[in-house]
């Protein structure tokens with residue numbers, strides 16, 4: 001499918017049934033797989049032959065779906081994980097270990113920030129956070145001799161900053177390290193980071209890819225472009241023999257195309273077991289089949305709602321990169337010409353109290369800790385995820401008390417705007 005259009009890949013990539021086989025991806029609900037001889041199975045353990053032996057490491061259903069996402073992103077290898085958190089953890093920990101350092105933008109998902117700044121720090125990996133709007137000089141100054149990767153999000157959740165691929169890819173490659181990009185909010189339908197210099201892409205498939213609030217999941221895709229062996233001293237895990245795997249050197253045995261994902265599967269999935277369920281992979285694939293159709297509508301609704309809010313006299317400000325005048329409008333035009341996403345954030349005049357009143361008055365838009373769902377949902381961080389903070393702390397965290405995050409679903413935009421209008425009337 002690699003030369004087909006993205007719409008065709010969403011529907012058909014990853015699984016091609018043979019004569020008389022199921023049209024839909026079969027759910028291989030089996031923990032283990034049978035072999036005729038111990039020797040045949042031994043070959044799999046030695047990574048001498050490819051095949052399945054235990055579903056903690058690999059399962060055919062999950063691999064069909066990973067292959068589809070791989071094709072959508074234009075990569076060479078991919079793996080599913082049980083969550084987006086696991087995907088980002090694996091993608092970074094696969095190359096950055098105790099004593100290493102990573103440069104990340106500060107505009108990232110709160111869960112990822114905590115993973116990096118608290119949990120991975122405890123594991124001995126240090127992070128330097130730079131503003132997405134930093135200058136090239138500031139960015140270059142963040143690197144250290146032990147830096148192993150650069151990390152960012154195509155569209156930051158919840159800041160909605162658009163990633164400056166050119167600036168970050170240039171700095172990463174000048175320092176001999178890969179650029180890892182979380183492409184959750186854009187999806188490969190609206191942006192393919194490999195075309196703009198990213199080397200590894202991650203996803204929380206829980207969001208638009210699933211799209212129906214049905215299954216938590218994640219994915220990692222490798223572009224196959226980063227030359228590990230050219231920087232062998234920085235990446236001993238890929239470029240020297242793995243004693244825990246029969247002395248295999250991943251970058252030699254699996255080359256540019258396969259080394260990163262094979263190592264992440266053989267070591268990290270083996271040891272941490274953040275394995276997706278075959279049933280969840282099946283549900284994810286149902287979402288992927290309509291991703292291209294849904295993204296268009298999410299963006300159309302996001303744009304319409306953002307434009308409506310912008311002219312409303314009870315709204316203090318609107319943040320949506322599709323609005324001319326937005327700080328990230330030009331970057332969005334450059335990297336996301338088809339649209340950004342359905343998530344809009346805005347401030348209700350009157351601050352925290354007014355935002356709370358507005359939220360309570362909504363009828364169609366549901367209050368949820370979720371985004372990127374078919375059903376429109378919204379969150380007032382100051383009274384939910386960030387409720388322990390006072391007004392000054394909220395501003396420092398980039399989530400002022402009046403901020404409402406609205407994730408536009410697939411309903412009629414007229415009904416969404418009518419719901420917002422009646423709720424604003426009550427403020």
Ligand SMILES: *Cc1c(COP(=O)(O)O)cnc(C)c1O
Pocket residue numbers: 083084085086088109111112153157182184185203204205206207216217218
């Ligand atoms: C939700 C999210 C994650 C975490 O994914 P889970 O599937 O909830 O573990 C990571 N990155 C981004 C951008 C997200 O929106």
